[in-house]
Amino acid sequence: MAIEKVTDIPSDNVYSYALSKTLTKVSSPVTVGLYSECHSRINMVLKNIEVYMNQEAKRREEKYTKEPKPRSTTPSISAMLSLILRLLFYRPVWTEQNRNMKNIRFMFVRFSAWHFAGSDLLWAGLVMQLTNAIQNSFGKLQLGLFRIVQHDKEKDAGKKKIEDIPKNWRSKKLACIPIWALILSGFIGSILILVPLIMFGFPQLKEHLEGEKVEESSNYGALEGFAIAVLGVPAVGALRFILLLLKNLIFKQDLKIRQGLDNKKVSQQLGLMHEVRLEMRLLCCFIHFMEIFERRRIRVVLEITNLDRCTPKKIVGVLDAINILLSDEESPFISVLAVDPEVLVRQVQQAEDCLSKRDSAHDFLDRIITLPFTVPPLSNASKSSVFENIVRGQSEISENIPFEEASAIGDPSTSFSLENENSVKGSGAEEEQAIPLIAKKGNVETFAAAELNLEEVGKLTESAFSCITSRDKSKLPAYISGDTMSMRRVINSIRVTIMIMETRKLEPPSPEKIAAWVVLVDQWPCRLSWIIQCVEDDQQSDEIDGSICAVDHTRKLWDVFNCNSLELYFTGNAVKNFLDRDGDPELFEIFLKNHFKFTVEDLEKFKLCTVSLNYSIKNELARIRGSRSLKRAGRNAFQSLSSRTVMNMKTEDICQELSNLRFPKKYLETVKENFIDGRTILFSDQKDLREVLQMTLGEWTSFKIHFLGVIPSSQPAQAKTLPNTTNPGVVTCLSGP
Numbered sequence: 117m118a119i120e121k122v123t124d125i126p127s128d129n130v131y132s133y134a135l136s137k138t139l140t141k142v143s144s145p146v147t148v149g150l151y152s153e154c155h156s157r158i159n160m161v162l163k164n165i166e167v168y169m170n171q172e173a174k175r176r177e178e179k180y181t182k183e184p185k186p187r188s189t190t191p192s193i194s195a196m197l198s199l200i201l202r203l204l205f206y207r208p209v210w211t212e213q214n215r216n217m218k219n220i221r222f223m224f225v226r227f228s229a230w231h232f233a234g235s236d237l238l239w240a241g242l243v244m245q246l247t248n249a250i251q252n253s254f255g256k257l258q259l260g261l262f263r264i265v266q267h268d269k270e271k272d273a274g275k276k277k278i279e280d281i282p283k284n285w286r287s288k289k290l291a292c293i294p295i296w297a298l299i300l301s302g303f304i305g306s307i308l309i310l311v312p313l314i315m316f317g318f319p320q321l322k323e324h325l326e327g328e329k330v331e332e333s334s335n336y337g338a339l340e341g342f343a344i345a346v347l348g349v350p351a352v353g354a355l356r357f358i359l360l361l362l363k364n365l366i367f368k369q370d371l372k373i374r375q376g377l378d379n380k381k382v383s384q385q386l387g388l389m390h391e392v393r394l395e396m397r398l399l400c401c402f403i404h405f406m407e408i409f410e411r412r413r414i415r416v417v418l419e420i421t422n423l424d425r426c427t428p429k430k431i432v433g434v435l436d437a438i439n440i441l442l443s444d445e446e447s448p449f450i451s452v453l454a455v456d457p458e459v460l461v462r463q464v465q466q467a468e469d470c471l472s473k474r475d476s477a478h479d480f481l482d483r484i485i486t487l488p489f490t491v492p493p494l495s496n497a498s499k500s501s502v503f504e505n506i507v508r509g510q511s512e513i514s515e516n517i518p519f520e521e522a523s524a525i526g527d528p529s530t531s532f533s534l535e536n537e538n539s540v541k542g543s544g545a546e547e548e549q550a551i552p553l554i555a556k557k558g559n560v561e562t563f564a565a566a567e568l569n570l571e572e573v574g575k576l577t578e579s580a581f582s583c584i585t586s587r588d589k590s591k592l593p594a595y596i597s598g599d600t601m602s603m604r605r606v607i608n609s610i611r612v613t614i615m616i617m618e619t620r621k622l623e624p625p626s627p628e629k630i631a632a633w634v635v636l637v638d639q640w641p642c643r644l645s646w647i648i649q650c651v652e653d654d655q656q657s658d659e660i661d662g663s664i665c666a667v668d669h670t671r672k673l674w675d676v677f678n679c680n681s682l683e684l685y686f687t688g689n690a691v692k693n694f695l696d697r698d699g700d701p702e703l704f705e706i707f708l709k710n711h712f713k714f715t716v717e718d719l720e721k722f723k724l725c726t727v728s729l730n731y732s733i734k735n736e737l738a739r740i741r742g743s744r745s746l747k748r749a750g751r752n753a754f755q756s757l758s759s760r761t762v763m764n765m766k767t768e769d770i771c772q773e774l775s776n777l778r779f780p781k782k783y784l785e786t787v788k789e790n791f792i793d794g795r796t797i798l799f800s801d802q803k804d805l806r807e808v809l810q811m812t813l814g815e816w817t818s819f820k821i822h823f824l825g826v827i828p829s830s831q832p833a834q835a836k837t838l839p840n841t842t843n844p845g846v847v848t849c850l851s852g853p
Contacts, residue, residue, distance in 0.1 A: 128157060128491065131727065132164035134615035135489055139165070140172050140220065142487070142608055144415055145447040147438055149485040151457040151730060155422075157491055158454045162226075162419050165452075169222045169417070177219050177412075186219045186412040196255075199409055203261045205296040206285040208408040210276045214284065219412035225249040229434060230422035238430040239437030243392050246418060250399055254406060262402045269394065272401045276446060284408050389440075396441045403448045417450045418442070424459040428467035431460065432480075439484045453485070458732040476693050478730075483601060487608040489727045573618050579627035580610050584635075590628060591711045595635050595703060602638055609634045609728035616725040625721070632712040633722050637729045640704050642694035645734040647673050648723070649741060650680045651716055669717035674708035676716070683741075686759055690740050694733050762823055765794035770823075777822060783809060797823050 139146070152158050177186060187195060225246055232241035251259050287294040407414050420438075423431055435453075442449045464477035494502065583590045584606075596603065610631055617624045624630065636644055684691065698704070708714060757773075765773075770792060771784045786792075790808055797805065802824075806816050 128161050129164060130616060130619050131489075131491055132161045133168050134612050134619055135161075135727075136165045136168035136172065137615050138487070138608060138612040139417075139450055140169060141611060145443050145445075145449050145451070146486050146604075146608070147443070147451045147453065147484055149457070149481065149488045150452050150454040150491070151489065151732070152454075152491040153456045153458065154494075155456075157494075158421065161491060162421075162452065162454060166222075166224050166417075173220050173222055180219055184411060187410045189221065189410070196258075199258060200261065202285065202409055203258070203405075204265055205288055205294070207266070207288060208405055209281060209284055209286050210278050210404075210408075211281060211284065212278060214408060215278060217407070217411065217413050221410065221412050221414050222417055223249070223253055223414065224417045224419060226419045226421065228422050229420060229430075230425045233426050233430065237433065238426060239433045239441075240392065242418075242420070242434060242437060243396065243441065246416070247395065247399065250403070250416070254402070259402060262405060263398065266405060267398050267401060269397075272397065276404070393441060397444075400444065400447055404446070407448075413448075415448055415450055417452060419452045419454060421454045423453065424455040424463060426463075428463045428465075431463050432467045435464075435480070435484055457490070457730050458735060461732055476696060478693070478697050482697075486601060486604040487612070487728075488605065488730060489612065490729060490731050491727070492724060493731070569618065573614055576614050576618075576624060576627055576630075577611055580614065580631040581607070583628040583631045592628070592631055592635060595639060595699075595707055597639065597699065605728065606631075606634055606638050609638065612727060613722075613725050616727070620725075622721065622725070625718070629712070629718070632707075633714070633718075633726070634728065636707065636712070636714070637726055639699040640707075641729055642691065642698050642733055642737075643677060643701075643704055645694075645729065645731075646680070646684055646737055647677050648719065649734055649737050650676055651719060653741065669715060669720070671716050672708070673714045673716070673719060674705070677708070682759060682763060687740055691737065694736070756821055757823060759798065762794040762798055767791060767793050770794065770797070773822070777818065779815065779819075783811065783815075786810070 135148070135150075139148070150158060150161065152161070180186070227242050227245045229238060229242075232238055232245075287296065289295065290298060403414050403416065420434065423434060426434075438451050438453070442451055461477040461481070464480060584592045584596060587593055596606065613630060613634060614624065617630075625633075767788060770787050774784055774787065786809055792805075792808075802820070809816075809819070811819060
């Protein structure tokens with residue numbers, strides 16, 4: 117655990133604000149991995165994100181002065197009638213103007229996986245929750261009309277075509293005539309024909325003969341029937357339309373999914389997934405339609421919580437659903453996976469039937485997550501504050517939302533399944549160039565007051581991007597992965613890192629240095645986590661020893677890694693899965709040793725701004741180092757040599773140690789004859805080594821304890837058992853009585 121120095125870890129508000137700003141700028145779809153071991157902090161960060169994103173949407177609309185302005189989200193009869201007319205008689209046109217709309221609306225949907233944990237297909241519950249939320253937000257009638265008169269499975273399955281025309285709507289046509297004109301003319305014609313027929317009937321001619329009169333009357337009756345039949349064809353079509361609409365209004369849109377889940381023959385085949393995918397495509401098309409109608413972009417933020425509490429197979433099913441159903445190129449979804457990363461990785465790793473043999477849990481998550489965001493651990497001051505709140509019976513994590521209008525949280529129709537907590541008070545929005553973030557209440561500090569210069573953030577971000585895109589000036593392109601998911605993570609992480617630095621009013625390093633650090637985190641997370649852990653352990657060792665001397669902040673990170681690389685090597689299989697995630701080790705050496713010589717001072721500066729690094733790796737490395745330190749304590753008690761010391765020993769040094777241990781001279785001669793040095797002792801097979809040395813049991817035990825650090829087990833050996841083939845219920849003990 118790190119020893120906190122001058123700078124305390126800032127409030128969660130800083131990270132919430134930085135993440136919200138990043139999400140308002142990235143293009144959808146995007147999947148955020150919001151990582152924290154504390155569920156209360158996750159809920160608070162999610163709530164703050166909703167507040168900040170709604171404030172940003174409101175600020176953009178207030179600043180927008182062009183015509184036409186976005187439609188109001190407040191329900192009204194005129195807006196509803198206008199929407200119905202657009203649904204019935206027009207089709208939207210995708211233009212460059214629509215593509216570059218600045219105004220945006222966010223709709224938040226909370227999905228607690230724990231509430232659906234009893235379902236066999238957890239991902240189907242996610243889709244049903246999403247469907248119901250969109251239906252409740254926009255209206256059942258509107259979605260039902262879109263399904264009947266707008267949605268075309270074949271046409272909407274393709275990619276949207278961008279057209280260079282000024283109009284956003286195009287009339288539906290039949291035989292080159294607008295449908296609204298045909299219906300209007302048919303309605304007027306029907307009135308002009310039916311009204312005279314009803315009022316006067318067909319004109320009667322004077323009949324001179326009674327027989328002729330009867331025949332003529334029958335002819336006129338046939339004409340009346342024919343006229344009514346012709347006019348009744350549109351009535352039949354209207355009746356069919358009304359029946360379909362009533363069906364969509366009465367039955368929920370997720371009925372097909374529920375029926376598929378109840379039917380085992382369907383749910384066990386691809387039919388259900390296909391139906392769900394079609395339903396998700398319909399929702400995407402409906403949201404795109406509403407974007408054109410409201411004249412603003414619409415993004416659905418799906419907050420997935422408590423997934424780490426479910427069984428491994430269900431977790432993998434939800435992650436697959438996010439990857440398959442919510443990640444289309446034109447999908448308007450922003451998925452936030454809020455979990456404890458250590459628990460999630462452990463659960464996914466146990467889902468053996470769901471992962472291929474070459475896959476690890478981290479590899480599986482890397483293919484899904486496009487923006488990893490780790491909330492740093494609580495500082496000592498924050499821990500004291502949380503502890504005090506719990507003692508007083510208050511909320512664990514205090515709310516410290518900046519002064520903004522409470523209405524900025526958004527209309528109730530735009531947020532679902534939100535937890536009822538204290539309301540947010542404050543004042544109105546500010547200018548784009550300077551947005552006040554924070555304030556102090558009494559003696560309780562939320563986080564230091566600052567103003568965010570969005571223009572400066574934009575320039576610094578673009579400069580960092582140009583360091584990667586410029587092939588001639590920068591060496592960074594050589595270290596970028598060819599995987600597009602990795603590229604997305606780098607882009608998003610650069611944005612959020614710069615945002616946190618600006619929010620905390622830190623003096624930002626050069627843009628190339630920021631980009632290089634993000635690339636280092638993305639390409640070699642295990643090796644960087646090892647360096648961070650080693651630096652923290654060195655700081656703690658200085659504290660234990662009572663050293664007055666400050667830590668050498670000018671020490672290069674490569675020197676830290678090189679000094680502790682042997683220990684990392686000897687951890688063996690314990691870190692194999694983590695090391696497999698890292699990129700080329702030779703490139704790592706060139707990166708830190710030659711091109712980007714980061715120091716411990718740079719590490720301390722970047723550490724609190726680095727949210728793309730999964731701290732579960734560092735925590736696991738800390739546990740491994742801790743267990744090795746216990747073994748090291750045992751070796752010290754037995755006066756054992758460290759692996760690094762033995763590695764550097766020559767044959768003469770081995771002989772000197774054997775002489776100090778008072779071994780017979782014949783063993784010294786054997787060591788010289790076989791050229792046995794420290795590397796030979798460490799890397800050769802112990803059986804072969806003992807056979808060459810020809811030592812007795814007592815001498816070999818002393819040799820192992822001193823040179824190999826093999827100490828007696830602290831626990832008694834357990835009896836090994838094998839099942840008894842003759843008596844299955846009896847266990848045979850192999851050890852003696």
